[in-house]
Amino acid sequence: MTINKILAAMLIGVAGFSGTSLALAADSAKASYKAAEDLADATYKSDKAKCDELSGNGKDVCLKQAKATREHTTQDAKAEYKNTPKAIASARKSEADADYAVAREKCDGLAGNAKDVCIKQAKADQVNDVANANTQRDVSKAKADAREERADARYKVAMAKCDALAGAAKEDCIVAAKAELGK
Template sequence: MKFTRTLIALSAATLMATSAMAMEPAEYKAAKDQISADYKANKQKCDALQGNAKDVCQKEAKGAEKVAKAELEARYKPSDKTAYKAREAKADADYEVAKEKCDDLSGNAKDVCVKDAKAAHVSDKENAKVARAVAKPADNTAAKQADVAEARKDAAAEKNEANYKAAKERCDALSGDAKSKCVDDAKRMHGQS
């Protein structure tokens, strides 16, 4: 997960650095063809695997393709919208892979894994929304600051809600007073009433 986040950060930095330079149509087509070829090669590697490992591999291949296409679009037509879509594609791809990995588990461990994946997804998507608000040009600095503050406030609330649900799911493995205390602690920790 740490490697994925580092890769995403590096990818975002590269995206921002290259967004100032628009691509030529021929470069765009060549890059698009390369993405398709990479996807086919990555998907073919999955054929040697079995069970959930194969499913995870396929989700990783499909996710990498979607992210690469979104990043390519952001380089070809640089804008706040395409940069946001690239961030969103990364968040969605990571989520799909994380959910698929949860299929190796069962019972409460699987439920916790799914909730953790969802919390990470919500966090990534909310971070993308904040980045979009920060990147938007504005005529009025005060209005932009208010928009960014509102985006950050909304993001914090969404993240807290998702993290609370994940924490509460962990409590389901407990019973009686221990479970009640766990739920109360989760509520307090994540600002739930």
Template sequence: MNKKLAMLMVLSAAFSSAAWSATSEKSATYTAAKDAAATEYKLARARCDTIAGNPKDVCIAEAKSARVHTEANATAEYKNTLAARTSAAKDIADADYDVAKAKCGSVTGNEKDVCVKQASADKIAAVANAKADKKVIEARVDANDDKRNAEYKVAIEKCDALAGAGKDNCVTAAKTKFGK
């Protein structure tokens, strides 16, 4: 019995260490991505200082957008949740809008109005797509849960035909299979 207990303790420690290592690695990757984004932004921003006028505004907006893209994707990957991915998509849409709006600064008159409206429409579309993707994924998760519950009920119903230990084993197997 002591050997089994010792083996369980060793395995538990190994799994805990592996889980901690994976979390630590994930955190390190996230931090590295954020640091790289900051460094790249500083370099890109410095290149923008040699430009003047609207091209400089576009350059700065593109540098900021690249940073937002990298940081948002890193955060979404690190958190690995649907909410984080949706938030990242919205942040990226905002950054892309800022770039498009900056590019509109080089045109005048009605063309500028059309350009700004198009940038706004593109942002609205990107945010709407992010929200729609979230809803679709949530609906699929709900549908899978409903299917799994229905399959569980069928399995339990099949167990009702049995009696005694056979029924108990059948119910236990169904609960284990369907996580109930």
């Protein structure tokens, strides 16, 4: 057996093992996500119960804060579970909306110009947070695109090296290159 065949067999074995590992990791990630959601709901119920002791705008702010805390926890868990730039950006946007609701409720306790300024500041903070989420998503996408371009370039080089071979050696080279570079 040639070294290329041994290498190809090893790569196939590792790929099969990592497929099983990925399945187990996916189950674990889903369980972690579900546990985080359950914890967020339990914390929300506890926080909401504490709000019942309050009245007026203080109670309203407390309820909005409890909802925002739950939203942050669930969105963070969702972003970690999906682990994509789009999911992370979506989570940050939802969190920005929840934070805006809390800030807006706090503004209701004010009057006149102070209330107007508070509302405008809350909206400005929300717009800033959403813009940051979009920027992070775009940067992550650009990094992923660059990784893909580098992988394609390495694949082309590997194929060019394989072209110099013939017969079984060439086939082994192609199989090894495809396995190594995920093509």
